[in-house]
Amino acid sequence: MESRKNIAGSACGLVGLVLTFAGVAGAHRPVVVAGLYGAGALIAPPERPALPDFPDPSAQLDEVRDDFEKLRGYLTDVELSAAAATRLRGLTDLLAALLDRGWAAELLTHDPEGVHVLSRIVRRDLPETVDGFVRTRWWTRMAPGSESPELHLERQLGLLTEDAERLAAGLREAEARRQESHTRYLEERGGTV
Known part of the structure; x- marks a missing residue:
């Protein structure tokens, strides 16, 4: 739920919902919302593993x-x-x-x-x-x-x-x-x- 990919996908999915309510998506609104979610998830940077905690x-x-x-x-x-x-x-x-x-x-x-x-x-x-x-x-x-x-x-x-x-x-x-x-x-x- 907190991954960068999910957050970016959700933000793009919200843009799809806004487009749907604005009437731009037309009859293909579920495809537009899902496609924007997928595109957002794909363009988000990958998760980086935490650096090891070495003693100073x-x-x-x-x-x-x-x-x-x-x-x-x-x-x-x-x-x-x-x-x-x-x-x-x-x-x-x-x-x-x-x-x-x-x-x-x-x-x-x-x-x-x-x-x-x-x-x-x-x-x-x-x-x-x-x-x-x-x-x-x-x-x-x-x-x-x-x-x-x-x-x-x-x-x-x-x-x-x-x-x-x-x-x-x-x-x-x-x-x-x-x-x-x-x-x-x-x-x-x-x-x-």
């Missing part, structure tokens, strides 16, 4: 923040060498700064790729890196003489830190471009500095 980037960031807090709890229980612990602390500090609710979060809400990078590091890469280390370290104790799992852990943490630093550099560049753009705007408006 700020809601996605909130979920990543929650997952990061869970991850931090997990990381406090893992025994690491001093060098690996230092690298891990540097990475988690950088991730905490990127996930902070300040200006970085505002920039990330306009950067879905950045949200994806953070999500990938927090939800998959960092937990897998640390879990792989814990598992391999246990096996290394059972069969000594193989390559130290600490070396792989430190390399992996270094690579993840580089990913996070690239993201931070991209956000910093975006903010610098915004500032430069505002300076140009003010200069073009007539106010020179």
